Amino acid sequence: MTKLKHIAEVKNFYIDYEASLKEAISKMNQNGNGSVVLLKDDFPVAMLTQSDIINALGEKIDLHLSIYHYATQLLITAKEDNPIEFALNLFLKHNIRRIVLIDGENKFAGVMLQEKLFEYLGEDIYTLHLKAQMDKRLEKRLENEYLLMQQSKLATMGEMIGHIAHQWRQPLSQLGGIFMNLDASYAHKELNPKVMSEHIEKGNALIKYMSQTIDDFRHFFEPNQTEEYFDVPRYVQNAIHIIEASLTYYHISLEVTSQKDIPLIKGYASEFSQVILNILDNAKDVLIEREVPSPKIKIKVFSNENQIIITIQDNAGGIDSVFIDKIFDIYFSTKQKKGGSGLGLYMSKLILDKKGMGHINVNNVNNGACFTINIPLT
Numbered sequence: 149m150t151k152l153k154h155i156a157e158v159k160n161f162y163i164d165y166e167a168s169l170k171e172a173i174s175k176m177n178q179n180g181n182g183s184v185v186l187l188k189d190d191f192p193v194a195m196l197t198q199s200d201i202i203n204a205l206g207e208k209i210d211l212h213l214s215i216y217h218y219a220t221q222l223l224i225t226a227k228e229d230n231p232i233e234f235a236l237n238l239f240l241k242h243n244i245r246r247i248v249l250i251d252g253e254n255k256f257a258g259v260m261l262q263e264k265l266f267e268y269l270g271e272d273i274y275t276l277h278l279k280a281q282m283d284k285r286l287e288k289r290l291e292n293e294y295l296l297m298q299q300s301k302l303a304t305m306g307e308m309i310g311h312i313a314h315q316w317r318q319p320l321s322q323l324g325g326i327f328m329n330l331d332a333s334y335a336h337k338e339l340n341p342k343v344m345s346e347h348i349e350k351g352n353a354l355i356k357y358m359s360q361t362i363d364d365f366r367h368f369f370e371p372n373q374t375e376e377y378f379d380v381p382r383y384v385q386n387a388i389h390i391i392e393a394s395l396t397y398y399h400i401s402l403e404v405t406s407q408k409d410i411p412l413i414k415g416y417a418s419e420f421s422q423v424i425l426n427i428l429d430n431a432k433d434v435l436i437e438r439e440v441p442s443p444k445i446k447i448k449v450f451s452n453e454n455q456i457i458i459t460i461q462d463n464a465g466g467i468d469s470v471f472i473d474k475i476f477d478i479y480f481s482t483k484q485k486k487g488g489s490g491l492g493l494y495m496s497k498l499i500l501d502k503k504g505m506g507h508i509n510v511n512n513v514n515n516g517a518c519f520t521i522n523i524p525l526t
């Protein structure tokens with residue numbers, strides 16, 4: 149029979165009682181589950197979540213002082229006869245996603261994630277009713293995620309139509325010029341087979357380009373069915389290709405710096421490109437809305453021995469401190485009166501978290517906002 153402690157997560161989930169707030173936030177970013185367990189003499193005194201830290205910051209409370217009254221204090225032993233059933237009952241009863249385990253010596257034994265239990269369903273579940281409850285809950289969660297994805301696609305559709313329009317604006321203008329030249333050549337009786345052939349060749353090249361644009365957009369949004377190794381700079385460039393004409397239309401300059409020999413990562417390339425596009429779209433909208441003189445977006449891609457880092461920075465004045473902690477919340481948007489859905493950045497964070505492709509955060513730097521994506525190298 150599988151014990152809870154055998155399937156618990158331990159690495160990166162704990163930090164010392166006297167740790168600083170900065171260390172706690174860093175640890176949360178490493179474990180990717182938005183929480184950290186505080187240990188005092190190997191005993192878990194509390195589980196601290198990102199929302200706890202946000203509340204503490206609002207009241208200017210330091211981590212190792214009196215932040216514990218915010219934290220989740222739900223500690224259980226790992227010695228139950230039916231551990232999986234016991235844990236699932238606990239998750240259902242308290243409507244939580246994770247619990248802290250302590251062993252028989254009252255020492256930290258790990259963090260049990262609700263999702264982790266799904267792999268072990270059936271090993272020691274003896275109550276069909278409980279199994280049905282979990283099935284319904286999982287089904288509801290998947291349904292909600294599906295609806296969010298659909299909402300996000302609908303919200304993105306308008307942006308995509310705008311991008312296609314900007315991609316096609318120049319070739320359509322050139323096609324119009326070809327027809328005008330043909331008309332002028334005919335009127336001046338200069339329309340011979342050679343002139344006709346040259347104009348047809350130019351027209352066909354433009355039509356081929358426009359057709360390729362449609363294919364590029366269609367393939368861009370095809371989801372990956374399985375994980376694959378992919379080149380991060382290449383798929384950053386794929387997102388740039390989709391939005392580049394729109395940036396040019398609004399006179400937004402784009403500066404891209406990419407380190408050579410970036411390692412390949414295993415993940416979902418199409419979804420990753422959508423994350424980059426969402427961030428670029430967000431930066432574009434803010435630059436346009438605020439009428440920033442000399443608007444600019446800078447993208448940097450580099451790596452170290454532990455991770456690949458992508459930064460996307462604009463010069464739109466940054467994010468109001470009142471909103472910066474809510475920027476990835478579902479349906480939160482500073483552009484709702486202008487049609488913002490509040491799903492783009494939320495979906496970006498969800499994709500990275502759910503697909504295990506890294507973590508995203510944002511901060512204000514140099515008169516602008518800087519989004520940072522950290523992709524661990526395993």
